[in-house]
Amino acid sequence: TTVPPVRGLPIAFYGTIIHSLDVNTLEIMHNCLLIVDGDGKIQKIAKDTPQAKINDLVVETGYTPDVFPVKYLNRGDFIIPGFVDTHHHAPQWAQRGMGRDQTLLDWLNNVTFAHERKFEDPAYARKMYSACVSAGIRLGTTAAAYYGSLHGPATKILADICLEQGQRAFVGKCNMNRHSPDWYREPSAQDSLKQTQELISHIRRIDAEGKLVKPIITPRFAITCDDELLSGLGKIAANDPEIHIQTHFNEAADEMQFTRQLFPQFKHEAELYEHFGLLGPKTILAHSIFLEEDEINHIKSKGCGIAHCPIATATLGEFMMAPIREYLRRDIKVGLGTDVGGGFSCSILDAMRQAFIISKARETLTKGADPALTLHEGFFLATLGGAQVCDIDSKVGNFIEGKEFDALEIHTVDTEGNNDIGCGSVGIVTPIEDDDSAEVIFEKFLMTGDDRNIAKVYIRGSSLKS
Ligand code: GUN
Ligand code: FE
Numbered sequence: 274t275t276v277p278p279v280r281g282l283p284i285a286f287y288g289t290i291i292h293s294l295d296v297n298t299l300e301i302m303h304n305c306l307l308i309v310d311g312d313g314k315i316q317k318i319a320k321d322t323p324q325a326k327i328n329d330l331v332v333e334t335g336y337t338p339d340v341f342p343v344k345y346l347n348r349g350d351f352i353i354p355g356f357v358d359t360h361h362h363a364p365q366w367a368q369r370g371m372g373r374d375q376t377l378l379d380w381l382n383n384v385t386f387a388h389e390r391k392f393e394d395p396a397y398a399r400k401m402y403s404a405c406v407s408a409g410i411r412l413g414t415t416a417a418a419y420y421g422s423l424h425g426p427a428t429k430i431l432a433d434i435c436l437e438q439g440q441r442a443f444v445g446k447c448n449m450n451r452h453s454p455d456w457y458r459e460p461s462a463q464d465s466l467k468q469t470q471e472l473i474s475h476i477r478r479i480d481a482e483g484k485l486v487k488p489i490i491t492p493r494f495a496i497t498c499d500d501e502l503l504s505g506l507g508k509i510a511a512n513d514p515e516i517h518i519q520t521h522f523n524e525a526a527d528e529m530q531f532t533r534q535l536f537p538q539f540k541h542e543a544e545l546y547e548h549f550g551l552l553g554p555k556t557i558l559a560h561s562i563f564l565e566e567d568e569i570n571h572i573k574s575k576g577c578g579i580a581h582c583p584i585a586t587a588t589l590g591e592f593m594m595a596p597i598r599e600y601l602r603r604d605i606k607v608g609l610g611t612d613v614g615g616g617f618s619c620s621i622l623d624a625m626r627q628a629f630i631i632s633k634a635r636e637t638l639t640k641g642a643d644p645a646l647t648l649h650e651g652f653f654l655a656t657l658g659g660a661q662v663c664d665i666d667s668k669v670g671n672f673i674e675g676k677e678f679d680a681l682e683i684h685t686v687d688t689e690g691n692n693d694i695g696c697g698s699v700g701i702v703t704p705i706e707d708d709d710s711a712e713v714i715f716e717k718f719l720m721t722g723d724d725r726n727i728a729k730v731y732i733r734g735s736s737l738k739s
Pocket of ligand 1: 362385493585612615
C-alpha cells in the first residue's frame, strides 16, 4: 500500500462555491472560478468572475485554456468543503445504533466488546473496514479520526484501506489492558505499547509524509488503561510532537464515577489526562459533556479540540447535551463526530442536524442563555471546525488558495436543469423552486439532502465518487 497519486492534471470549476471563513462567517461565492493545480492544491479562487473573463484568468494562472476544461456548475449545484468526522469507531460499523437503551459501561460490555472482538480475524476486518470507509466517502466524509479495535494487525488494515481508497484519516488502535472482559483485553501495558508503536511505524511507512493517513494514540478511556499504560502512551507523545491523541472524555455518569473511583488523586479528567501527558493541541476529546469550570479552562489552555457527537449522546443511555455554545464562546475548537456505532448514523449531515436539535434543547433548558446553533455554525462544525479539531485546518476545511482541495460537488438539479432530484431525504424530495436563491438551496441541502445529492467527492483534488 502506498499513497495514491493525485490526479496530476489541473481542474477548474465555475459557479457557486460555499465555505466558512470562521465560525460566524459563511461565504457564498457566486460566479466563482476555482482552479485546482495538478498537486491537488487550490491555486486560484476568483469570485464574481464574468464568464467572458474565465479564459483570461485561466491563462493568467499559467495554463492554456485548451489543456483542461472548466466545469460549469448548473444553477442549484454548488461546491462545499468535505465533511470531517472527528470521532468514529470503524469496528462498530455493523452495530450502529444497537443497544441504545443501555448505559455506556453496560453497552460496552454487552454489545460493543463482543463485536469488536471479531476484528482479530484480518479477513473480517478487511471486509468490514472496506465497506465502512467507502460508505464514509460516499456520504461526503473526506477526513475522519478512527478508533480501531484493540488489534494491531486489523488496525493496520484499516490504515491500508483508508490509503487505498484515498480518504484522509487518523487511525489508532484502542489501548485497553483492564476493566473489559478477559476475551477482549490486552495482556499487558507492555504489549499494548508495543502494538501501538508497531502501528505508528506501519502508518509512517505506508504514508511517510502523512499526506493522507496519520497515526493517532488512542487510549480508549482511562477506565481501560492502567497507570503504566497511560504513562507509556504519554511518553510516546512526548517524544513525537507530530502525533495526534484521542480519547473519550467526560462522556457519561457511570463512566465519570468509575474513573473517579480508579483515580481518586485527580480533581477531574482533565487533570488525569494532563498528568499522563495526553493533553495538547493535537488531542481530540470525544463528547466532553460534563465539564467543571476549571476543567474547561484547562482544555482551552492546552488547545485541545472537542468531538461533539450529538447522536450518540442523545440516544445511548440518558439524554446528554454537551455545552457547545459555551465552548464556542470560549473559542475552544469544536467539530462533529458520528461516533459510529454509539451513533446510529455515519453521516455528518445527520450529526449536524442532531446538533441543531440538541442545541435547541439546551437553549430551552438554559432559558435562552445558550442560544441554539445557527445554520452557519452547524456547517462550520461539519467542515472547518472539524479540520481545526484534527489540527489539519492549515491544509483543508475551506477554500483558501494553497490549501488542498477536499470538496463535495452538490447537485440538486438533474443535467437537463430539472428540479426533480431536489434534496432527497429517504427518497422524499424537497423541490428546488425557480425563485430559490443559492442561500435557500444550500439550506435545503443541509436540512434535507443526503448522499444522492453528493455527486462528486474530491480529496486532494482527486475525484473518488463518480
Ligand atoms: N467509551 C469507551 N469506549 C467507548 C465507545 O466505544 N464508544 C463510546 N461512545 N464511548 C466509549
Ligand atoms: Fe466513541
